Amino acid sequence: MMDLSGPDLGMVLYGGAVALAVIGAIGVATATHLVRIVLAIALLEAGANLLLLLSAYRFDAIAPIIVTGREGVDSMVDPVPQAMVLTAIVIGVGIQAFAMSTVLKVHKVYATLDVRVLLKKMEQEIDAQAGVEPVSSPQAPDRAGIPGAAAKNVEF
């Protein structure tokens, strides 16, 4: 494995795992569509799983399964992180399914999946239930007066 010419295996794999996790985190932070946020959480999870499993790898080791006899027990990779990742993957899909059903419910109630529109609708709902007028700051950009000013930020 080490004699082969090529890129450094550890650097490639660690770099890939970190990049995957960072891309997922950026997606969670910047995406505006709820379904895309759920997908980004899955990416973040994939990066974390890869990172955890990389810590178990040993050069010139075999998978932790006895095939014949007892030989090879001394040169096996670590089974404990593998069991943890196994658990994490299965929990991940359960969480993802729950998130998807929540998204379905949100779409049924609010008829939108854009987080910014959703925030506005929820604030309006809270204001209406509290019985107060929507608070308007004097510094706030005039959304009602200028046509198109609102559409620049949020499209309904």
Next chain:
Amino acid sequence: MNWLVLLIVIVMLAAAIAVLSLRNLLGALAAASVVSLGLSVLFVILRAPDVAMTEAAVGTGLSGVVMAMGLRRLGLWRVEATSSEAGAEAERRLGLAQPVTDPEGERHDV
């Protein structure tokens, strides 16, 4: 072997960027499945056949099916991107190719 790993990692990262940048959510879902598939191949290379099997069955198969059923219920199951002019314009202006809001995502049926 090292080149194979490098190739898989590059494909995975490209697919991960595609998940965030594709306008069509069905395409984004397919890209997420590609990430998961590459991950399961990497798990085999890292001597973890159990985990690779789980990732292939759960991450690639089941979570894709769950999300696809959800997209179908949401009315976002569209194979070709029917992006309106305004949407493409807004996307170009933002640069990040993030759909500010899916203009047709709110009313389309299956």
Next chain:
Amino acid sequence: MYRVTSLLFAVGLTVLLFALVSHLDFGHAPMVVGESVNRLAAEQTGAANFVTAVVLGYRGIDTLGELAILFAAATAAGLVLGHKRSENSRREADGGAILIYGADLFFPLLLVVGLYIILHGHLTPGGGFQGGVILAAAFFVPVLARPGGGLNHRALSIVEGLAGASFIVIGLWGLWGGGEFLQPMLDKGTLGELVSAGTLPLLYLAVGLKVGAELAGLLTTIAETEANE
């Protein structure tokens, strides 16, 4: 402003993760627990697959917690979506000849593969989680082919409850036998044979049935939700 903040966040996360990663020596894992597990697992549990030995033997209570989380997620999804499919609602067309015959053809094959993977979990790669997902797929493909037929949610929850209860009962059996909770019981048998490793295959069978029933119910619940008009 918003994008600058998220960019800073991403840069910070990258720096943090690389600081973590730079302390890890790739390819030379400091195996403290793993070394002992690899040395002792074959004698202590009788399983040839050490990942199974860890999942069900050494960290069995962890698996029980995982099953609880999965159960909570499936139940919560069912609660959020609800079962409100009225009979006179718009019926969906069935999946067409290819999907229907394909589903009928694949159902027994998927069932056999799923059970094989579950029952050989202590010998070869695989086990309750992977096989359970395949079982769920086996029961869900016919639902895709014939929408409206649906799965019997009551039967699914009975299977799920029985499997979960038997997992706990096997765990309590170890406690009653004078050991720890979820201690492997029964004869260890010969390493590498199908009937070996004591209670581990039984535990994995319970896990597989529970995971399969839960995920099949979850998928059917999402599939039966009313389409948004």
